[in-house]
Amino acid sequence: MSLHEFIAGLPKAELHLHIEGSLEPELMFELAKRNRVSLPLDSVEAVRAAYDFSNLQDFLDIYYSGADVLRTEQDFHDLGLAYFRRAAADSVRHAEIFFDPQTHTDRGIPFQVAIDGLLASMDRAEAELGISSRLILCFLRHLDEDAAFATLKAAEPWQDQILGVGLDSSEVGHPPSKFQRVFERAGDMGLKRVAHAGEEGPPDYIWQALDLLKVDRIDHGNRAMEDPALIRRLVEQGMTLTVCPLSNHKLCVVDDLARHPLPSMLDAGLKVTLNSDDPAYFGGYVNRNYEAMADQTGVTRDQLVEIAINSFAGSCLPEADKARHISAVQAYAA
Ligand SMILES: Nc1ncnc2[nH]cnc12
Ligand SMILES: [Zn+2]
Numbered sequence: 001m002s003l004h005e006f007i008a009g010l011p012k013a014e015l016h017l018h019i020e021g022s023l024e025p026e027l028m029f030e031l032a033k034r035n036r037v038s039l040p041l042d043s044v045e046a047v048r049a050a051y052d053f054s055n056l057q058d059f060l061d062i063y064y065s066g067a068d069v070l071r072t073e074q075d076f077h078d079l080g081l082a083y084f085r086r087a088a089a090d091s092v093r094h095a096e097i098f099f100d101p102q103t104h105t106d107r108g109i110p111f112q113v114a115i116d117g118l119l120a121s122m123d124r125a126e127a128e129l130g131i132s133s134r135l136i137l138c139f140l141r142h143l144d145e146d147a148a149f150a151t152l153k154a155a156e157p158w159q160d161q162i163l164g165v166g167l168d169s170s171e172v173g174h175p176p177s178k179f180q181r182v183f184e185r186a187g188d189m190g191l192k193r194v195a196h197a198g199e200e201g202p203p204d205y206i207w208q209a210l211d212l213l214k215v216d217r218i219d220h221g222n223r224a225m226e227d228p229a230l231i232r233r234l235v236e237q238g239m240t241l242t243v244c245p246l247s248n249h250k251l252c253v254v255d256d257l258a259r260h261p262l263p264s265m266l267d268a269g270l271k272v273t274l275n276s277d278d279p280a281y282f283g284g285y286v287n288r289n290y291e292a293m294a295d296q297t298g299v300t301r302d303q304l305v306e307i308a309i310n311s312f313a314g315s316c317l318p319e320a321d322k323a324r325h326i327s328a329v330q331a332y333a334a
Contacts, residue, residue, distance in 0.1 A: 006301060007290045011328045013094040013311035014087060014275055014286050016219050016242035018138075018168070019118060020067045020100055021278025022083040031069040031078070039069070051281050056200050056251050057170055059281060067103050076117025077124075084125035084133070086279070090287040093325055094315055095133040098166050101151055102140045111154040119161055134163035134316065136194060139182065141167050141174035148182040152189075163316055164192030166219065167209075171201040176208035183213040192216045192316050194242075198223035199253060203230050210239070217242060217314060222253055224270075225261045235269045240314030245289050247277035257296040266303055273311040305333045 025047040032039050041047050053059040070076060080097075087095055097118075104114045118135060125131045137155055139148040155162055165186040167179055176183075176195055183193050197209040199220035206224050209215045210233065221241040224230045234241070243262060248254045254261070265272045274293065279285045284292075290307070293299050299307075312325040 003294050003301060003304075004291055007287050007294065007304060009091055009332060010290070010304065010308050011091050011093050011325060011332060012286065012290075012308045013096070013273075013315045013317075013325070014092050015096050015217065015240070015273055015311060015315060016098075016244055016275035016277055017083070017095060017286075018098045018100065018278050019080060019083060020070070020103060021063060021282075022086070022280050023066055023070070023079055024082065024280045027078065027082055028066055028069050031071070031075050035069060035071045035075070037069050037071070040065075051250075053251055056253075059251055059278070060169060063278065063281060064103055067100075068107065070104065070114070071109060073113050073117035073120070076114050077121045080118045080121025081124055083279075084121065084129055084131055086285050088125075088129040088131055090285050092131060092286060093328075094312070094317060094321075095131060096136055096163060096315060097133060098136045098138045098168065100138050100140060100168065101154070102143060102147060105151070105154070111151075115155075115158050115161075119158075132317070132321075135161065136164050136166045136192070137162055138166040138168045139179060140169040141178065141196075142170040145178060145182060148179055149185070152182060152186060159189060159191075162191065164194060164216070166193075167195035167197075167213070168219075171196060171199055171205065175201070175205055176213045180212045183215075187214060194219055196220055199248075199251075203227035206230055206234075210234075210237070216240075216316070220244065220248075220253075221270075222248065222261055225264060225268075231268050231270065238271055240271045240273060240310060241265065242273050242275050242314075244275050244277035244282075245292050246279075246282040246284050249292075250282045257292055260293065260297055262293050263297050263299055266299065266306070271310045271314055272307060273314055274307050301333075305329060 025044040194217040195209040196219040198206040
């Protein structure tokens, strides 16, 4: 069996996926037509050709404008289901997916429309594809603390259907400390906490995510590799990092996939997982990320198995479910 064939069947969890970032241009055009929204570009090919980014902000500008075609519960349902179908084809068994409510509420789409559409797609994914999933509500860090508190308040009726809160969008200039109080409140509500940190921002933002936001996972975390004391802390704490290689390459966080820090992260003893971030924009779903790392950095089959195990161990599944999935990975690899 080739390494690509091995990856194709390897059971895995995906822990870093922005559902709005799974909006493929084909679905974007379909929704634009359905909702009579005009798009600035006139073909799927032109849209794909525009996905050439030199940093995170470049991407975010296009990503937020693409999300404008999402208007109804059905749209969010269709978006979710399209992702789960792609994930099922990549042997994803469990997904903890981000959504950005403020991207929608700020253009007049009620919180309820986005969340109920996504929850309906998650129920179908479980019933029809056998994929379990949970939702993580992300605060947009370029907006202020009051807006984050208002979003958390809007989520209260769905509190039991939300796994946790996250922090995304423009990182530099928007440190985790800005959201310390809202994360404290989310913790009091019993929600899990994760945050993007160290994608473009400095190692200090990762320290802040750990010490001020008390996160359960770090999303990205690449720049931890600049700070040996931080690496020790992450290893000691057994902290899971949700690493996204194709994203890192497209957003110029790394200039060459062959020099991606993944092998040094594994050597340092970090609990790394591989994920697709915004697959419609970055050229591939989760298996493409595993393949890119196997092809370009030479990580071994055993290391890919370790990463798949980390993906379940670092999920928020109940312990018995984690153990069941990890046994399935080990049985597949044996
Ligand atoms: N990679 C990323 N970093 C920060 N915010 C995001 N929102 C969607 N993708 C993101
Ligand atoms: Zn992300």
